[in-house]
Amino acid sequence: MTIKTFLIEHDEVDGGTHFTNGDTIQGRVIVEILKEAEIKSLTLIAKGYENFHLTDVFLTSYGSRRNSYPTVEFFYKVKQDLLKTGPQILGEGRHTFPFSFKIPDKEMTTSSNWAHHQLKAKLKQPRKRDKKVKTKFLFQQKEDTDEFQHMEPQHVCIEHNFKSCGSGTVTMNVYTEQMAYKADETLNIKVEINNQSTVSVRPKFTIYRKQKILLPRQRIIITSKVLQNLNKADIIAANSRVTVTKTIPLEKLPGPICGVAKNEYQLKVCLKPTRKFAEQRILVFRDNSELVPQTLAQLALMNNGMNRQPEYF
Incomplete structure (x- = not known):
């Protein structure tokens, strides 16, 4: 096994434990390698979303039309390529790839307890199965809108x-x-x-x-x-x-x-x-x-x- 450690770390928000609209999340993806290996790509995806069952009702003068189905709503989805120069050969040891992204400063209509905010890293190597790692972060909607x-x-x-x-x-x-x-x-x-x-x-x-x-x-x-x-x-x-x-x-x-x-x-x-x-x-x-x-x-x-x-x- 070439890769020993593959994880995501992010800094805590100033003055609290929850991120909110407009905050910038900074962190790093850490890859520890036992021997020299080629990395085709390393991407980070930050997203906020909620899974729910939607009942959509349209009222008219003749009655109503109703449609009900499970769905997912994305509040934001940000993708970053952490290998700035394309595929790379990484030597033995610990490698750190920093990232930074801003949560959109907008209202996110949600039933809060069921919303998900997470960071996901994906690493690709030639002729090997992709490696993925996820971590969640706490989010709290601003009370005042912009x-x-x-x-x-x-x-x-x-x-x-x-x-x-x-x-x-x-x-x-x-x-x-x-x-x-x-x-x-x-x-x-x-x-x-x-x-x-x-x-x-x-x-x-x-x-x-x-x-x-x-x-x-x-x-x-x-x-x-x-x-x-x-x-x-x-x-x-x-x-x-x-x-x-x-x-x-x-x-x-x-x-x-x-x-x-x-x-x-x-x-x-x-x-x-x-x-x-x-x-x-x-x-x-x-x-x-x-x-x-x-x-x-x-x-x-x-x-x-x-x-x-x-x-x-």
């Missing part, structure tokens, strides 16, 4: 090529002034549409409410449409370029219900072909940030008008 991050503007660009109901390409750029909003603020949206196709299209704006309930080893997400726009005048003709602006007063959103689950709103922007035979929706943009932080009662989810028709703006 408000500066929520104030940053968003921009998404999507392109679609028509094939079945026409020909040509349409491009959509969507801009919002920030990522998160309060209930008394106004959401301003700018959409730049370059329609170089044979099909006229119409932008459609919809806000969905996603209610997330975190239970041990289980997550329930209930989605319902709460605001939508049906402006028939916003038709983008074929072979034209148009900028559309939309103002959405967020006080129209349903108010909070006291309880234990997380409430967030998502903005969806799509272009819908105006021809009757062209039914598909295209160019979907979703703002997955939390528009209005709220809470609601777990036991009252299905009995508080969630399946009513959405309001129009």
